[in-house]
Amino acid sequence: MNKVKNEASSNLDEDAFDLLLPEKIMMKSKRFFTPASIAIQAAKWLSGSDNRNILDIGAGVGKFCLFGALNTNSNFTGIEMRSHLVKIAEDVFRYFGTKNAKIIHGNITEFQFGEFSAFYLYNPFHENIVPFLRMDDNILLSEDFYCIYIQHTRAQLATAKIGTRLATYHGCNSEVPASYKMVDKFYGGDLKFWIKEK
Numbered sequence: 001m002n003k004v005k006n007e008a009s010s011n012l013d014e015d016a017f018d019l020l021l022p023e024k025i026m027m028k029s030k031r032f033f034t035p036a037s038i039a040i041q042a043a044k045w046l047s048g049s050d051n052r053n054i055l056d057i058g059a060g061v062g063k064f065c066l067f068g069a070l071n072t073n074s075n076f077t078g079i080e081m082r083s084h085l086v087k088i089a090e091d092v093f094r095y096f097g098t099k100n101a102k103i104i105h106g107n108i109t110e111f112q113f114g115e116f117s118a119f120y121l122y123n124p125f126h127e128n129i130v131p132f133l134r135m136d137d138n139i140l141l142s143e144d145f146y147c148i149y150i151q152h153t154r155a156q157l158a159t160a161k162i163g164t165r166l167a168t169y170h171g172c173n174s175e176v177p178a179s180y181k182m183v184d185k186f187y188g189g190d191l192k193f194w195i196k197e198k
């Protein structure tokens with residue numbers, strides 16, 4: 001079994017990951033979950049030369065955390081408010097025996113960022129303001145929630161230590177406080193790397 005898992009993790013790519021998902025979720029994977037190559041690139045940059053505690057804000061089925069955990073020695077935590085996605089992420093981490101990835105079920109507004117020194121954001125709150133981009137109807141979405149989530153995330157990121165790293169994928173980056181400087185961008189600016197400078 002271990003040999004199968006090791007082979008599975010070394011052969012893991014976009015399509016192999018999707019095959020682990022229930023069909024209904026698999027059909028949404030391309031739109032809502034980070035491509036494997038982007039997850040690996042962002043996770044490696046967020047890790048830097050030392051290993052970090054990295055938080056994926058709105059972690060979905062844990063795809064960023066899984067690819068990060070398999071390709072770096074950092075510790076990855078995802079927070080996700082949809083309980084059915086949390087359950088899938090837990091199954092996936094268990095399947096690979098991934099010790100450096102975990103997922104927490106909850107709303108970002110209940111969460112303090114203190115123990116983390118790097119963050120990943122794939123446009124998690126956007127579906128609150130663009131109804132046709134909703135993943136499903138399992139959670140309440142509204143423009144008011146969008147403002148609350150952005151405000152909380154920005155305030156938490158603002159209190160992080162100097163040197164904190166942040167990677168954003170898509171979005172208008174309104175969660176990013178002015179104290180973060182963009183230090184690199186890729187794919188026409190879809191992927192941005194930021195460092196907290198003051």
Ligand SMILES: C[S@@+](CC[C@H](N)C(=O)[O-])C[C@H]1O[C@@H](n2cnc3c(N)ncnc32)[C@H](O)[C@@H]1O
Nearest residue numbers: 032033034058059060063080081107108122124
């Ligand atoms: C675009 S998906 C990104 C998933 C994952 N980060 C990835 O890159 O594959 C955004 C996720 O954020 C979650 N989310 C949205 N608002 C949230 C909130 N307030 N607290 C926790 N999770 C949230 C959604 O349920 C969704 O699964």
